[in-house]
Amino acid sequence: MNSNNLPPITEEKIDIERRRLLASGGAIAIASGIMLYGGGAGAREKGQPATSAQRWGMLIDTTADKSIWDTVVTACKREQGWGGGNNPATDPQWVRKVSIKNKSTGAEATLPVMCQHCANPPCVDVCPTGASMQRADGIVLVDKHICIGCRYCMMACPYSARSFVHEPVHNQKPHMPRGMGTVESCTMCVHRVDNNQQPACVEALEAKGSKAIIFGDLNDPDSEISRAVSAHVTRRIREDLGVEPGVHYKGI
């Protein structure tokens, strides 16, 4: 079953935190361990639309201990309310741990794969109704209200990042409406990002003292992620397809 042990983050708490954040004018770490992104390119007034001033992305360090990726999967399940089914072939998986082994050298790595939030997302191109959509800040989402469940986006996604909800869903989170017969995938925790917080997986890793995923604004040259991707050679999965994913990997 879903593990919903963490207390939900209330709107009130978020507002208080956002005010503190706006007052500080920069990214601050609060006592609970939540890293808030504010100021500069990161801050956006509540209610204002996302803009292309930001390009949210992630840098994943595949050299991290592979057991740490379970933390990512668990945090995502807890935050978004998926998981807990008994049908591996049909249960949704917003993020999964993928193991790879070089066929010629035998070198191995383990890494989390989720929606890569492409700049040129095939899922958005093929969606007949526009339910598959891309925000101006690069986050790719499914509008559950107009998804007709045709699954063409799942056919088009190079990363198998999307799941179709095959069964009735229970215990939905207020911030994440889900519905049988529609398609879903990683939202990069858009509800948190819009409140100047980090995605749940990143926060869960940091709570364990891991920086295996860095989240941030790729458009902001001073952001931690921008500095990291400019300092290290990173790869994006199937870069050859030209879809320009927003998720970078280090170490593969």
Added chain:
Amino acid sequence: MASIDKNTYKEVSGNGGDYLSLIAWLGVFAVAGIGSAFYMETQGHVVTGMTNQIVWGMPHVFAVFLIIAASGALNVASMSSVFGKKIYKPLGRLSAIMALSLLAGGLLVLVLDLGRPDRLDVAMLKQNFKSIFAWNIYLYSGFFGVVIVYLWMMMERRFNKYSKIAGTFAFVWRLALTTGTGSIFGFLMARPGYDAAIMAPMFIAMSFAFGLAIKIIFVTSAYRATARPLGDKLLFQMRNLLGIFIAAALYFNIAQHLTNLYAPEHMGVEMFILLDGGIYTILFWVGQILLGTIVPMTLLFHPAINRSCQSINAASMLVIIGGIIQVYIIIVGGQAYPMDMFPGFEVTSTFFDGSIHSYTPSLPEIVLGLGGVATALLIMMLAVKYLPILPASLSDAAIGPANITTDEDA
């Protein structure tokens, strides 16, 4: 300028026990199909064999088969109206009716398989024009309009003179429609089994064969059941045409596989289909190639047997079966082979990355697909009862000399 259609068309009486029981059976299947869809919608797609890896299954096989057969069924009308092959003129009306029926059956299955078929209005009102699916909404609904007008021009004697222009427009539209259907797969860049421009023309060649095979069976069955004369002249013309269409579909298939075999990146999926893909390899060689191509071509072209109606009907039936198998290989086989997310690496995960994906069609899916077939046939059966669609005679005398080509003939 254009000639008036001098054939006599007559509704079938449709009062016999055979007709009524066939209608009843088709009705049962159509209702069962809708019932299946309701079951799938209320219980969720978990009751189907489809998964997060094989996201399109049996309903799509039936739907795509019916949709491409629909455009192909129109072809016999086009042969007369567009290409001036007078011999096919008597079947013009039936071609249009079959095209409409098959498309309706296919779309019914496609729509009822949606995760949220109740949101069909959303698909009509909110469209992303970059999506080939959205284009198809226009191509499919437009096809109904274009073919209905074409049918009207053929059926209304005063408007016969416009049937050539209406037929030409319908012919171009049907080419666009099948291109759109093939491109659903051709545009999928990440899947090694698809992602090829040849999907569009291959689907067109397939449509010619599937549509004509269904037409031959319908015509021979209807004329036998109604004791109307059907001469060899027209039957043998259709036989020859079917043989050519099968060869054309095979040509595109060979071109596709040869091209893929030349590219190392596509070698995996090619080996999967052609050599070591288990059921898919068997389906390809035994189903599509042997039963769907070689045997029917032998039946149609071997002089010792190709003059019998049974041979031609058997060949047509095999083309249909082989066609469904071919569409199954394309749709299901194309998904069963895993996407190469990390070229050069072995990949494993809880989401079955890197594994051959398994798929077992479930009864509700198959019943839904058969419901679409039954709906298409039901519409055809009712149309020939209530509309003057079928010529009173297709005897050699009624047909006139074969192979007459005239620009005037509409």
